Amino acid sequence: MAPVDWREAWKTGVTPWDAGASPPALRSLLARGVVPSGRVLVPGCGTGYDLATLAHEDREIVGIDLSEDARAAFLTGHPDLPGSVIYEVTDFFSYAPAEGFDFVWDYTFFCALDPNQRSSWAETMTHLVKPGGVLATLLFPFEDPISGTAGPPWPINTELVRGHVQSAFLDLEVAEVESSHSGREGKERLALWRRREP
Numbered sequence: 337m338a339p340v341d342w343r344e345a346w347k348t349g350v351t352p353w354d355a356g357a358s359p360p361a362l363r364s365l366l367a368r369g370v371v372p373s374g375r376v377l378v379p380g381c382g383t384g385y386d387l388a389t390l391a392h393e394d395r396e397i398v399g400i401d402l403s404e405d406a407r408a409a410f411l412t413g414h415p416d417l418p419g420s421v422i423y424e425v426t427d428f429f430s431y432a433p434a435e436g437f438d439f440v441w442d443y444t445f446f447c448a449l450d451p452n453q454r455s456s457w458a459e460t461m462t463h464l465v466k467p468g469g470v471l472a473t474l475l476f477p478f479e480d481p482i483s484g485t486a487g488p489p490w491p492i493n494t495e496l497v498r499g500h501v502q503s504a505f506l507d508l509e510v511a512e513v514e515s516s517h518s519g520r521e522g523k524e525r526l527a528l529w530r531r532r533e534p
């Protein structure tokens with residue numbers, strides 16, 4: 337399968353993954369107080385609903401995406417966000433901020449990447465999440481066992497992601513989610529990983 341041209345997808349408005357709002361599981365995490373203050377990263381943030389949902393005076397939120405058009409859609413949709421919410425057009429795999437993050441939120445990013453990029457995803461996450469910080473993955477489309485081999489989105493599960501992160505991250509929580517976007521019910525699981533201390 338040819339690699340996805342994400343910039344072209346955004347330019348031509350072919351964005352079938354865009355649910356128009358943050359997933360209920362993110363709101364639930366916030367309500368439970370799981371998202372810390374400090375620096376928060378949302379890789380492959382698309383239209384950036386999650387940046388707005390995560391915005392808080394005690395947090396510096398950084399969203400990154402490859403597409404300038406995605407950023408434009410974010411700015412149009414969220415004109416009034418505080419300056420502590422930043423959207424950078426950059427490649428996740430070469431993103432090297434001066435400081436790491438206390439919390440990283442991955443929803444429909446890992447599953448969108450070509451499977452041969454997964455090891456690089458894990459390596460990059462290891463550099464981006466501060467020791468003791470949390471990598472939160474809302475796994476979609478969740479399959480156990482994985483039956484399909486087509487994507488994106490490529491079906492994923494906890495074992496698959498654990499296999500990539502376990503050398504640098506500890507299991508913190510794996511849970512079913514109470515609620516999902518319409519059409520995604522039963523296909524999401526929450527997995528939180530704690531970055532190991534050196």
Ligand SMILES: C[S@@+](CC[C@H](N)C(=O)[O-])C[C@H]1O[C@@H](n2cnc3c(N)ncnc32)[C@H](O)[C@@H]1O
Nearest residue numbers: 342353354380381382401402427428443444448
């Ligand atoms: C399936 S979409 C999900 C967007 C968003 N998370 C959502 O749930 O609506 C994947 C996003 O990742 C972005 N993306 C893909 N590869 C990327 C990379 N290497 N660096 C940064 N963003 C990337 C794409 O442009 C796209 O917006």
